[in-house]
Amino acid sequence: MRPKGALPGLPRLEIRDPMALPSGFPIVMSSPFRIAFLGIDHPHGAAWRTSLSNFGDEIEISAILPAFDGATTSLEERHAHVERFADIDDLITRGRFDGALVCLPNDETPEAVAKLARAGKHILVEKPSAGSVANARPLIESVSQSGVAFQNGYMWRYDEGAGRIKDMVSDGRFGKIISVEMTYVTSDVSRRGPGHYLFDRHISTGGFFNWLACHYLDLLLYITGEQVVGVTARTGLFGATPVEVEDGGVAILDLSGGGIATFVGGYWLPRWAGEGHWTIRGSERWVHWDLGHRLEIHGPQPQWTAMDETFDLPADKKPGYHGSRAFRAIQDWMNAARSGSQPCRNTPQSTVDTLELIDTIYRSSREGRRIECAIGGGLRS
Numbered sequence: 148m149r150p151k152g153a154l155p156g157l158p159r160l161e162i163r164d165p166m167a168l169p170s171g172f173p174i175v176m177s178s179p180f181r182i183a184f185l186g187i188d189h190p191h192g193a194a195w196r197t198s199l200s201n202f203g204d205e206i207e208i209s210a211i212l213p214a215f216d217g218a219t220t221s222l223e224e225r226h227a228h229v230e231r232f233a234d235i236d237d238l239i240t241r242g243r244f245d246g247a248l249v250c251l252p253n254d255e256t257p258e259a260v261a262k263l264a265r266a267g268k269h270i271l272v273e274k275p276s277a278g279s280v281a282n283a284r285p286l287i288e289s290v291s292q293s294g295v296a297f298q299n300g301y302m303w304r305y306d307e308g309a310g311r312i313k314d315m316v317s318d319g320r321f322g323k324i325i326s327v328e329m330t331y332v333t334s335d336v337s338r339r340g341p342g343h344y345l346f347d348r349h350i351s352t353g354g355f356f357n358w359l360a361c362h363y364l365d366l367l368l369y370i371t372g373e374q375v376v377g378v379t380a381r382t383g384l385f386g387a388t389p390v391e392v393e394d395g396g397v398a399i400l401d402l403s404g405g406g407i408a409t410f411v412g413g414y415w416l417p418r419w420a421g422e423g424h425w426t427i428r429g430s431e432r433w434v435h436w437d438l439g440h441r442l443e444i445h446g447p448q449p450q451w452t453a454m455d456e457t458f459d460l461p462a463d464k465k466p467g468y469h470g471s472r473a474f475r476a477i478q479d480w481m482n483a484a485r486s487g488s489q490p491c492r493n494t495p496q497s498t499v500d501t502l503e504l505i506d507t508i509y510r511s512s513r514e515g516r517r518i519e520c521a522i523g524g525g526l527r528s
Contacts, residue, residue, distance in 0.1 A: 179207035180245055180246065180484070181210075182199065182245070183209065183212065184210070184248050185212040185235075185248065185259060186212070186249065186250030187213045187214070188215045188219065189214075190339075193223070194467055194468035195250060197466050198466075198467030198474060198477060202474075202478075205481075209229065210238060211226065212231070212238050214250075214255070235262050239266045246268055247268050247271070248271045249272040251273070253357070254349070257282055261286050261288070261290075262289075264292075265289050268295060269480065269484040270290060270296070273300045274301050275357055276498055276502070278357060279505075279506050280506055283499065290495050295484075296484035297483075298479065298491040299494075300476075301362060301493050303363075303366045304369050304492040306438075306439070306472050308436055309366060309369070309370060311458075312370055322430035323430040327402075327407075327428075328427075328428075329424075331363055331421075332395075332415045332421070333416060334419050335386050335394070335415060335417055337387075337388045338418070341389065345392075353392055353505065354390065354414075355392075355393055355395045355413050356505050356509070357505055363410060364410065373524055374402070374403035375402065376403050376522075378398060378511045379517040379518075380396060381396050383395075385413060385415065386413070386415055395414060397410065423437075423438040424438065431447055440459070440460060441457060441458060441460055442458040442460070443456075476492075479491045497523075503522050
């Protein structure tokens with residue numbers, strides 16, 4: 148089983164078909180942004196479609212490639228009569244769409260994205276986009292050469308709490324980053340069943356680190372802006388249900404600024420549930436982050452009164468995949484497609500950086516030693 152407004156110095160051009168726009172002209176959308184949806188029964192497929200519905204008439208799902216052996220069990224009735232395509236080549240040849248939301252297994256995603264990018268279609272792809280850096284190369288090369296707008300499904304880059312912590316780092320409020328402690332545990336393998344494609348090594352390549360730890364690893368690079376220069380890790384099977392891929396593990400990540408980050412997590416909870424916590428410790432303050440809920444901030448005590456604050460993050464009531472995070476990510480992607488200028492927060496390079504970090508964690512565990520590296524640290528990593 149598997150518009151923005153016109154750029155300075157350029158005229159505004161209203162056009163019905165954005166893909167026919169002459170090079171160098173900004174797009175003022177007078178019709179919906181048309182999306183081809185690939186992977187109807189993907190684990191996040193229905194949630195992604197709910198997120199798209201938040202845009203009302205601004206977005207239209209105009210083509211469907213079911214994938215997953217043609218399954219459409221989760222297809223909403225409002226999309227039941229959307230034109231369907233059996234394969235990517237037919238979709239590109241006959242489909243009428245501006246961008247594609249790609250929700251396919253790791254072994255199918257790179258080739259599909261590469262073909263779509265070469266055809267000039269804007270790309271929003273589910274994380275992690277591939278099983279490894281090597282497998283992702285066709286995707287990365289095609290997207291980079293085509294110049295289409297690219298967005299990845301690492302939604303935490305669009306989270307308010309993450310943004311506030313990133314601002315603290317940028318402002319120097321932490322001083323030197325000493326440690327970042329990350330914990331992420333979620334439902335055990337038996338919730339989906341060991342036969343699920345996520346646990347098939349041939350299809351997915353990796354397990355928990357590839358499918359879920361990737362969120363926090365990507366976010367670490369984004370928030371700190373530092374490189375990971377060393378990795379010591381152990382991954383494996385720790386739960387009660389045997390599968391072909393790891394169900395979790397631990398990683399120690401040396402940061403280029405002299406600090407250290409740790410990650411512990413896995414498919415380890417005996418019901419549908421999840422827990423995510425960070426603690427960031429610096430020479431000038433430390434912060435406990437209950438993801439999606441609150442920041443507990445502890446600052447210096449220059450005289451008699453210490454700086455202590457509990458900052459409650461606003462409740463996210465927007466429906467769909469990751470709520471407002473996905474809304475902002477989709478909005479960022481469409482703006483990039485329309486303006487042809489500012490890239491999204493997720494880039495081809497940040498996608499490579501996260502996959503390289505996951506690859507290095509697996510290698511460290513496999514070889515039983517610390518691996519020196521230089522991952523991330525780019526301007527938009």
